Amino acid sequence: MSKGRFGEFGGQYISETLMNELIKLEEAYEHYKNDPEFNAELTKLLNEYAGRPSLLYYAEKMTKDLGGAKIYLKREDLNHTGSHKINNVLGQALLAKKMGKTRLIAETGAGQHGVATATAAALLGMECEIFMGKEDTVRQALNVYRMELLGAKVNAVTTGTMTLKDAVNDAMREWSNRCDDTHYCLGSVMGPHPFPTIVRDFQSVISKEAREQILAIEGKLPAAVLACVGGGSNAIGTFYNFINDEGVELIGCEAGGKGVDTPETAATMATGTLGIFHGMKSYFCQDEYGQIAPVYSISAGLDYPGVGPEHAYLRDSGRAKYVPITDDEAVEAFEYLSKVEGIIPAIESSHAIAQVMKIAKNYSPDQSIICCVSGRGDKDVAAIARYRGVDLHD
Amino acid sequence: MINKIAKAFENPNKKAFIAFITAGDPDADSTVKFILEMAKAGADLIEVGIPFSDPTAEGVVIQEANIRSLANGMTTDGAFDIVRRVRETCDIPICFMTYANPVYHYGYDRFFTKCEELGVDGIIVPDMPYEEKAEMEGPANAHNVSVISMIAPTSESRIQMIAKEANGFIYVVSSMGVTGVRSEIKTDIDSIVKSIKEVTDVPCAIGFGISKPEQAADMASKADGAIVGSAIVRIVAEHGKDSAPYLYDYVKSMKDAVANV
CATH class of the missing domain: 3.40.50.1100 (Rossmann fold)
Structure with a gap:
């Protein structure tokens, strides 16, 4: 059985293009989660900012x-x-920054995770692009404008049902297109290992x-x-x-x-x-x-x-x-x-x-x-x- | 049943041309006709795409073909039936290309039993990397079906690990991102292929982004063959049921280009 399993569930069913990126992410996370300096920085952000x-x-x-x-x-x-989304986002954004990434991308459904990611990107001085189903950009127009205010670019996804799943599809496509400077700040305890573990921990x-x-x-x-x-x-x-x-x-x-x-x-x-x-x-x-x-x-x-x-x-x-x-x-x-x-x-x-x-x-x-x-x-x-x-x- | 993939690469003086087509776009009858036409035009191997609702490794052209095909009622069983009809007159090597879920949901053993019966030689599953392939490869190999390994521009230290266990052929992904036509391919293909060849004799074909005969010739010159998907699917999107002569001309021009490098 491969890594990142909860019983038979989990795994890393992802394109080869992203495998080394996931391995690097796992290594970075395993290192920084026990790093007192990283944890002090994160705690400070959580307490004093969030x-x-x-x-x-x-x-x-x-x-x-x-x-x-x-x-x-x-x-x-x-x-x-x-929302709770900021807990995970501050953790991942800080981790991404330590990994030398300068750009965050994320999917969003209601827009809460997109807003949180755009916020962390603004705070930490990172570029940010959000993928959101077109249907959801209509349902949650206020959050679209909020993300734009925070300096993020919002891409309305027009494929499939134009909702959260399609936003994840397009965020994954974008990450496989550009991962050298970009971290995919996944918003839930899903996706390939190590995301379900990282997001859960944060x-x-x-x-x-x-x-x-x-x-x-x-x-x-x-x-x-x-x-x-x-x-x-x-x-x-x-x-x-x-x-x-x-x-x-x-x-x-x-x-x-x-x-x-x-x-x-x-x-x-x-x-x-x-x-x-x-x-x-x-x-x-x-x-x-x-x-x-x-x-x-x-x-x-x-x-x-x-x-x-x-x-x-x-x-x-x-x-x-x-x-x-x-x-x-x-x-x-x-x-x-x-x-x-x-x-x-x-x-x-x-x-x-x-x-x-x-x-x-x-x-x-x-x-x-x-x-x-x-x-x-x-x-x-x-x-x-x-x-x-x-x-x-x- | 003998696995026929090797046949696609058997002539050392002529590189292989591999053509992808989405099953059921625009309908099953057309796909059967298109496969036979591309075989006649000189394609050495056909990749038959079983459509999936969420093809995360595909660019817009093949995404839309998947949507059209599913909307027209294509299913996994429908794709098997297309192969059955092709096999009545044609023994060109065939690989399925699809995503993990349709195969997993069908049941690995049931799926590969059918592949073996119908003479499907391999399967390409972009969301089944080296770390996960065992669950599919066991049942596939038991039915004489090769699980095709993919190697990407980012594979680096993983290239030889993957290549050592590869069989059928190795799908070298030319570019970052998803499938789709590209004007320029920047990846250092030579060094990837060199690294592969150090550990295996399994042939390498290069795909993602290739549309023009010059590109195909260039890529084939660096490896054992070239794979084209989006450019073919685009012809079908444009001409629908009347695509056969256009596909013939296109595939012939591409085969001529790769055969003479």
């Missing part, structure tokens, strides 16, 4: 309203740039903090930890330091779209089968001939036909469970958290909130659950208004 540690907020009104477990929200939405700061915070507040571990899952970066970050805590349930919430019994879904765990795509062996939504399916979700960030290999492993080993949440449920949760707690969550994160709303009452008040609010929802306001039939004018 605003870490993020709060673990006790959602008291929500807790009372739902009845059952005490609900804690891990506020990744409060990070600079408004995102694991979420659960490192959350675990310390909950122990300090509650004096014991939570009963459950929840996060939304597209590729799975905020989820793996939220789960990682709880994986060895056997009593803690890990629940990933994927995009059910219009329902897992319809073709308009992006619920890979519920509907996908084993396959090889985007550099990894994992579960994918695909047809009987292994053609990747055109997936759908109201959330551009979860609108991806695969899932990171470590999640596939956590699911099959029984350590984590994954549930689909429909568009309707996510929109209700989006509105609920806004009204009850005064927190407008990203539509992605709303998938996890929706599951909290379903299960909170199954626990007793002396138990707690942690839900990651992976991003803030400002970017989604126009889309939710449209979903509710409200016509917004500037």
Whole structure:
């Protein structure tokens, strides 16, 4: 079995042109992850620029309203740039800079990872180019302009379904065209090794903090930890330091779209089968001939036909469970958290909130659950208004 | 069944010309006709592309051919049927070119059993590098199908490691990036081929970016053959079902160019 495996999942299914680049990246990462100077620099960026540690907020009104477990929200939405994406991006950008790279490229779905990458590039003085499906540039026009403000060039991808998967395709094509000065700042725990490991390590700061915070507040571990899952970066970050805590349930919430019994879904765990795509062996939504399916979700960030290999492993080993949440449920949760707690969550994160709303009452008040609010929802306001039939004018 | 790839490279005085075509673009009947026409025009080996929804190693021309072909209903079984019909009259060496997922999903053993039955000699899978090839190569070799190794401009220290285990032929990628027509090829092909030849007798063919007879002659002079994909697919995109005579003329001009270097 090749490197970078989580059980049978993972691997390096990528063109020969990129193999030496991946090997160099792995070597650089293995070196710098133990380098005190690198870690000091990264910690400084995370704390003084991105605003870490993020709060673990006790959602008291929500807790009372739902009845059952005490609900804690891990506020990744409060990070600079408004989502968890900055954790990974600062790590990778710093690593790329140490490797002598002068240019960052990245894919983006909702635009959160693109904004984070453009931000890190601006801060570290690097060139930046973002690949975004044309469909998503329309859904998330504000984030396109935001990336341009930050000095990035945004390429609207017009192939395939014109969403996240196609953005990844074009970012990979661009990287294989130009890798000597360019680092592909992959935004999720997917792709070929070493990306699933690097991104997980940089995102694991979420659960490192959350675990310390909950122990300090509650004096014991939570009963459950929840996060939304597209590729799975905020989820793996939220789960990682709880994986060895056997009593803690890990629940990933994927995009059910219009329902897992319809073709308009992006619920890979519920509907996908084993396959090889985007550099990894994992579960994918695909047809009987292994053609990747055109997936759908109201959330551009979860609108991806695969899932990171470590999640596939956590699911099959029984350590984590994954549930689909429909568009309707996510929109209700989006509105609920806004009204009850005064927190407008990203539509992605709303998938996890929706599951909290379903299960909170199954626990007793002396138990707690942690839900990651992976991003803030400002970017989604126009889309939710449209979903509710409200016509917004500037 | 004897693996026929060696036949494509057997004449030491004439370099090989390898032609790629996407199965089912614009339809299966046309692909059968085009393969036979290109064989008649002197192609030494045909690469038949099984379309994939997300061909990440392809440039725009072949991406669009994949989309057209899938939209027209082409499938892996459809591609097998094209080969079956070609084999009724023609024994030109044939390799499939596709991505890991269609083969993996079909089932390696089932896929290569069919290849053997129909006389498919090799398979080229751009997202199956040296480190991952074992899972496919075992079942492929058991059915006498060669998994073609690719070597890229960035392979450097990996060249000889890959070449030592290569069989069929070695696909030398001329340029960075994806497939597609290029006006200039800057890679130092000579040193890559020299490094390969130090460790293996498996023939080398150069692909990516070649479209003109002069380019093909230049590339073939540095190795054992030249591979052309996008330029052929572009002819099909332009002329559709009526492409056969254009393909004949083009392939003949390219074969003449590489045969005389």
